[in-house]
Amino acid sequence: MPSGEERNYDGRTLADTGGKVRLFVAGALSAAAGIVPNPSQAHYLLQVMGAKDGDRVRLFNGRDGEWAARLAQTTWQSCTLICETKMAVQKEVPDLWLAFAPVKRTPAGTWIQKATELGVRVLQPVITQRTVVRRMNIEHMRANAIEAAEQSGRLSVPDVRAPTDLASLLTAWPARRRMIFCDEAGEAPPIAQALGEIKAGRGGWGVLTGPEGGFAPQEREAIRKHSFVVPVSLGPRIMPADTAALAALGIWQALCGDWR
């Protein structure tokens, strides 16, 4: 569901979409189950898309796969979505996290959107010494994640976690989970080589990127002393953190994830 879309500028009805509008819902999905959309979903279906009884949507909840559902009991402000056919079995994205220091030039919602599209499972904002952006609207970021999951055909929504500081991130990081450290200092091996040298582990992966000014020297040291850290370089030019994060996620998916 395109969040915040108050007006349907394209003038398309729900029927025009071919039943392809996807909604993330909380309730259990099974044959003939009735799901009551939340108020903003109901507003979107009824007021924005002018949906009528019998129109179709797709539903997913992160557990029960994807279902085609039919609108029923439609009034001007409420409806029930009746599950009809299971269209896909539940499938998780690869076990890839993104821990990122937010940056001024890119809204947090854009990070969330792009990382969700790139198949990230957990999104962890990190506050570092040089992080300028310290206020984040986590509820808004979670809404961005749901919207991006709905539109990218994912069957799950990434877990957007509350911000943490770098020391806590490193302490809490699971020992068997590899942390790809985009090291702007440039002494690290090239990313494809670094990923190629590591045998597929069973502990999953994560990518860590820093703020505008990079990590402070003592932060770099603290990161690099952990054995789960895989420092990588992303070439000879200066790569802003957001571009570096997206490139690293894509490269990981192509070499180690489900783009293979």
Added chain:
Amino acid sequence: MPSGEERNYDGRTLADTGGKVRLFVAGALSAAAGIVPNPSQAHYLLQVMGAKDGDRVRLFNGRDGEWAARLAQTTWQSCTLICETKMAVQKEVPDLWLAFAPVKRTPAGTWIQKATELGVRVLQPVITQRTVVRRMNIEHMRANAIEAAEQSGRLSVPDVRAPTDLASLLTAWPARRRMIFCDEAGEAPPIAQALGEIKAGRGGWGVLTGPEGGFAPQEREAIRKHSFVVPVSLGPRIMPADTAALAALGIWQALCGDWR
């Protein structure tokens, strides 16, 4: 130079930057050469950054490497930049083009910025059947390219070309240049495999991405019949064109470009 920055909100002087502000200039760079900045650069240096005689910047022009230069003859509205020391020899980015259909959700300037950071040499907007965004400000896009080149440490600015239509793009495309076709239809081999199977050619590379609704079936057919086209898949989820383009550029740099 951060374009459009009228006020120096950080309150830093040019001296505070450690002489690291980079400016793209037109004139030839050599020892003791004097460069007159253009009016917007002069405004940035003098009014925004409060530069004084003796302050330092870096200059590049896409031909003569990077030079440290010193401000001289500084008045309230003009100055001369005197080349002092050559800091880097001229180096080109890898021979990678991006041909992209603009999309509504991402401003053209953001495409240009990210692709410049990812080391693209030529940026070619393409109008396809389903392209909704048909008006582009090429001069503004060129300014975005200069700004991103200045900030990413590049020694050249990518060539932002005037929009073309898909048929003209395919006709004019050099026969020996590989075109990575991000094919949303999903029948193509995974990108890492497709790139791995191709011997390094001498004709360079390009990435082609489509508009919101993808390429029309007859467009896909027209693209795929060219022998320079390398169809690739970017995984099982629906990838919006802008995210797909950035991922493909990063993957190419990691596997075939100068991130190796």
